[in-house]
Amino acid sequence: MFELFFSTYISSTIRFLFLLAPFFVVTMFLALTRGMPAPEKSFVIRRACIAAAIMGIILFFAGPLLFSAIGITLNSFRIGAGTLLFLTAISLVTSGTRNHATGLPDEDRDDIAVVPLAVPVMIGPATIGAILVYGAELKRASEVAGGLLGLVSSLLILAVLLRLSGYLEKVLGETGLNILSKISGLILSAMAAEIVLTGITGFIANI
Incomplete structure (x- = not known):
């Protein structure tokens, strides 16, 4: 049982962590908190x-209930x-930003922690779908x-990266990030392809 727990935890x-796109989040954090x-x-x-942890945990357990309720x-x-995640992956590869988060650094807010940083920068539409599926x-x-x-560990790692964001910017620069x-x-595109292919395979098997 411990081996199953440990392997599931690591994977x-x-x-x-990759779903959160940490280096993109670091870039957005630097722009929003300049x-x-x-x-x-x-x-x-x-x-x-x-805020991201609370939303992520709710989504993690909400999948079966949501699928049953919607039918x-x-x-x-x-x-x-998986398709939505693939589109997000394409936007990261081509433009270096998530398609749902374009232009967010220009927003002027008193509190940027929850919106837009937690949602939708950390937990965007594609991330929501993937968490529902994995849960x-x-x-x-x-x-x-x-x-x-x-899930909690990945957010802790992201928090550490955000705390080190100034140092990362100096070492890597905007180009490196x-x-x-x-x-x-x-990597997200490969994860998206796996989700879609698993869904197609399971759908065909149940016909």
Whole structure:
């Protein structure tokens, strides 16, 4: 049981971390918090990560209930969510930004932690769909525990990267962060393809 928990935890942490597109989030955070004092930036990071964690945990458990209420199958949702995730991956690869987050740094808000940083920069439409799918796929208690801990761990890693965002900007520069965002997009496209193909395979098997 521990081996199943540990393997699910490791794979889920990696999956969720790439779903969050951390280097894109770092780029957006730098743009949104330019000129802020360090204590205020730390407060924004805490609020954003807590808000994203609450939403992510709700989505993680909401999949089966949502699918049952709407009357759609998991395989059908896999195809839809995977397609949306693939479009997001393409936007990351081609332009270095998520298609739903274009122009957000220009917004002037008193509180940017929840909107737009937590939603939709961290938890966007494609991420929502993928979390619903991954949560619904896990059946055993050890898998659910590993997946949930993986989600929380990925957000903690993202929080650390945001705390180090100034240092990362100095070392990597804007070009380096964009390149890493594009690499994340490539990995996301592979994840999206896997979700879609799994959905198609399961859909055909149930015909």
